[in-house]
Amino acid sequence: AEALGFDRPMANSLDGVSDRDFVIEALSAASICSMHLSRLAEEIVIWCSAQFGFIKLSDKFSTGSSIMPQKKNPDAAELVRAKTGRIYGSLNSLLVMMKGLPLAYSKDMQEDKEQAFDGLASISLALAAMTGMVKDLEPVTKVMKKAAGSGYSTATDLADWLVRVLGLPFRDAHHVTGRIVGIAVERGIELHKVSLEEMQGVEPKITQEVFSVLSVDKSVRSRTSHGGTSPVNVRKQARRWLKDLSKG
Numbered sequence: 134a135e136a137l138g139f140d141r142p143m144a145n146s147l148d149g150v151s152d153r154d155f156v157i158e159a160l161s162a163a164s165i166c167s168m169h170l171s172r173l174a175e176e177i178v179i180w181c182s183a184q185f186g187f188i189k190l191s192d193k194f195s196t197g198s199s200i201m202p203q204k205k206n207p208d209a210a211e212l213v214r215a216k217t218g219r220i221y222g223s224l225n226s227l228l229v230m231m232k233g234l235p236l237a238y239s240k241d242m243q244e245d246k247e248q249a250f251d252g253l254a255s256i257s258l259a260l261a262a263m264t265g266m267v268k269d270l271e272p273v274t275k276v277m278k279k280a281a282g283s284g285y286s287t288a289t290d291l292a293d294w295l296v297r298v299l300g301l302p303f304r305d306a307h308h309v310t311g312r313i314v315g316i317a318v319e320r321g322i323e324l325h326k327v328s329l330e331e332m333q334g335v336e337p338k339i340t341q342e343v344f345s346v347l348s349v350d351k352s353v354r355s356r357t358s359h360g361g362t363s364p365v366n367v368r369k370q371a372r373r374w375l376k377d378l379s380k381g
Contacts, residue, residue: 160227192205194269312335
């Protein structure tokens with residue numbers, strides 16, 4: 134065990150020859166990892182689409198459409214997404230193979246090699262592709278900011294402010310917020326462009342301070358608790374993960 138770099142020898146000889154947990158556990162970890170990669174890949178595919186336009190990928194990770202000359206496909210992201218099914222398949226193949234075997238060794242178990250090699254090769258490729266895409270992608274901040282503010286997304290901030298500052302019960306704050314959003318919808322304006330007088334017509338206690346939470350930028354910056362979205366928090370987490378990853 135020492136010569137091979139293991140922590141210790143197997144304590145049971147039957148366990149030693151009948152076990153394939155080391156492969157199954159590795160492929161389980163690869164499956165969980167690939168699931169997360171697939172979800173991020175799906176985001177990239179959606180964000181690159183003409184309907185969203187949140188990010189741009191260079192030609193390094195995209196290809197032209199075979200029929201539509203104006204279209205650019207995020208093929209690397211789509212292939213990362215597809216690899217997940219292949220990795221799941223490797224794990225499932227081993228689980229199905231092992232489930233009916235008696236102790237101890239059976240020749241069936243030699244099938245672990247093909248699944249292990251293919252699954253680990255697939256996750257290695259997916260990780261490399263995703264690393265490249267994340268470094269390569271370019272956010273289209275103007276489009277993203279516009280989307281972030283759509284649908285009166287800061288209405289919850291208004292309700293929270295009414296509770297926190299004015300001491301309204303949330304059910305009342307919810308009602309007041311709904312009426313103010315109704316004014317914005319009727320006038321076709323963003324929530325932070327509703328005038329103080331109009332807001333006070335719904336709830337007289339509202340002050341100028343309310344505008345400190347109504348824009349998207351201010352809403353994001355206000356989330357300063359642990360795990361919040363403020364730029365200070367995000368930069369702190371980014372530094373922490375970059376430090377941890379550099380150790381690896």
